[in-house]
Amino acid sequence: MAGTDDKNTKTLREVWRRAENALCADCEKPDPDWASYTLGVFICLNCSGIHRNIPNISKVKSLRMDHWDEVQVQFLEQHGNAVAKATYEAHIPIYYYQPTYADCQALREQWIRAKYERKEFTEPGRELPYSNGLKEGILWKRGRDNGQFLPRRFLLSEREGCLKYFAKPDAKEPKINIKIDTINATFQPVKIRNPNGLQISYLKDNKTRNIFLYHEDGKEIVDWFNAIRAVQFHYLKVAFPIAGDSEIKSRLMQNFLKEGYMEKTGPKQREAFKKRWFTLDRRRLMYFKDPLDAFAKGEVFVGSRKQGYSVNPGLPPGTQGSFSWQYGLTIVTPDREYLFTCETESDQQDWIVAFSQVIEQPMTPQEYAIEAYFKLSS
Numbered sequence: 416m417a418g419t420d421d422k423n424t425k426t427l428r429e430v431w432r433r434a435e436n437a438l439c440a441d442c443e444k445p446d447p448d449w450a451s452y453t454l455g456v457f458i459c460l461n462c463s464g465i466h467r468n469i470p471n472i473s474k475v476k477s478l479r480m481d482h483w484d485e486v487q488v489q490f491l492e493q494h495g496n497a498v499a500k501a502t503y504e505a506h507i508p509i510y511y512y513q514p515t516y517a518d519c520q521a522l523r524e525q526w527i528r529a530k531y532e533r534k535e536f537t538e539p540g541r542e543l544p545y546s547n548g549l550k551e552g553i554l555w556k557r558g559r560d561n562g563q564f565l566p567r568r569f570l571l572s573e574r575e576g577c578l579k580y581f582a583k584p585d586a587k588e589p590k591i592n593i594k595i596d597t598i599n600a601t602f603q604p605v606k607i608r609n610p611n612g613l614q615i616s617y618l619k620d621n622k623t624r625n626i627f628l629y630h631e632d633g634k635e636i637v638d639w640f641n642a643i644r645a646v647q648f649h650y651l652k653v654a655f656p657i658a659g660d661s662e663i664k665s666r667l668m669q670n671f672l673k674e675g676y677m678e679k680t681g682p683k684q685r686e687a688f689k690k691r692w693f694t695l696d697r698r699r700l701m702y703f704k705d706p707l708d709a710f711a712k713g714e715v716f717v718g719s720r721k722q723g724y725s726v727n728p729g730l731p732p733g734t735q736g737s738f739s740w741q742y743g744l745t746i747v748t749p750d751r752e753y754l755f756t757c758e759t760e761s762d763q764q765d766w767i768v769a770f771s772q773v774i775e776q777p778m779t780p781q782e783y784a785i786e787a788y789f790k791l792s793s
């Protein structure tokens with residue numbers, strides 16, 4: 416049977432090499448080397464691990480190491496990533512967040528389960544747990560002072576355009592009422608030390624505040640995440656009636672561009688540098704004493720090159736403040752220079768890339784308004 420085997424292997428390689436199968440069907444990682452022979456998709460090693468958890472739906476094998484029989488190869492030949500996409504991703508709501516390999520496990524797992532197990536996107540107009548503009552339930556919220564997580568009742572309402580939470584289950588008045596258009600939600604499993612950890616950042620009086628949440632159930636926290644995106648999308652549709660769907664989508668909440676520790680000095684540039692946690696959220700650079708602080712200690716607006724903003728490697732000559740990290744970088748704004756140091760050269764490079772990304776982009780009218788607000792309040 417060597418002849419059949421050879422032919423089989425040859426066919427498998429040909430199908431595998433098709434352009435449509437060059438990226439993982441689920442997370443877009445290049446060069447997938449696993450496949451599901453019940454769904455007919457080519458996937459990466461990481462996603463194959465998630466598929467293994469839904470064995471009634473998906474059966475996976477390594478394309479390099481496992482033996483493939485003729486029926487399985489034929490199935491792959493007749494399906495593949497494009498066919499699967501046309502079926503399982505036919506009707507994804509525009510606001511739904513489609514994770515990539517850079518995203519956390521909870522997001523990737525629920526995306527895979529939503530597609531193949533729950534078949535959320537195979538038919539148009541399906542009522543989904545995050546699609547009707549209203550969500551209520553208990554989430555564990557980190558206490559600002561003691562860092563303890565406690566159950567809190569949350570309510571998301573499209574009609575009211577807000578997300579609120581209540582300190583007591585039967586409370587009438589919310590502890591906090593967050594306007595939907597000021598929210599940014601990002602999964603932060605490492606920082607929160609929970610695989611389903613979600614950070615919600617929002618603005619109050621143009622200052623950033625953070626709350627840290629989780630839910631034991633991965634599906635529930637990802638549903639909350641997409642429910643917030645849905646409400647935000649519909650809110651922005653009303654606020655900007657002439658904007659197209661893809662433009663609205665680009666204004667929806669986004670992952671932070673970069674986070675991590677740097678050292679910074681004060682405005683006189685003579686003070687000793689202090690280690691702080693920095694978050695770059697679009698054009699907003701915030702710093703915190705601790706990554707889980709509720710309030711930023713300070714915020715800097717990062718505009719565009721045309722408006723006089725730039726980022727340079729190194730510190731200006733004659734910098735006086737003492738610092739322990741050697742890899743400096745300087746952000747120049749129309750008003751002053753901000754001096755930072757990074758622990759490693761690769762970290763310095765990553766920050767420069769992140770800042771450049773923002774600076775090289777022209778500012779939108781909304782961003783001019785934010786810049787003006789920053790100038791007013793500084």
Ligand SMILES: [Zn+2]
Pocket residue numbers: 439440441442443444458459460461462463516
């Ligand atoms: Zn993948």
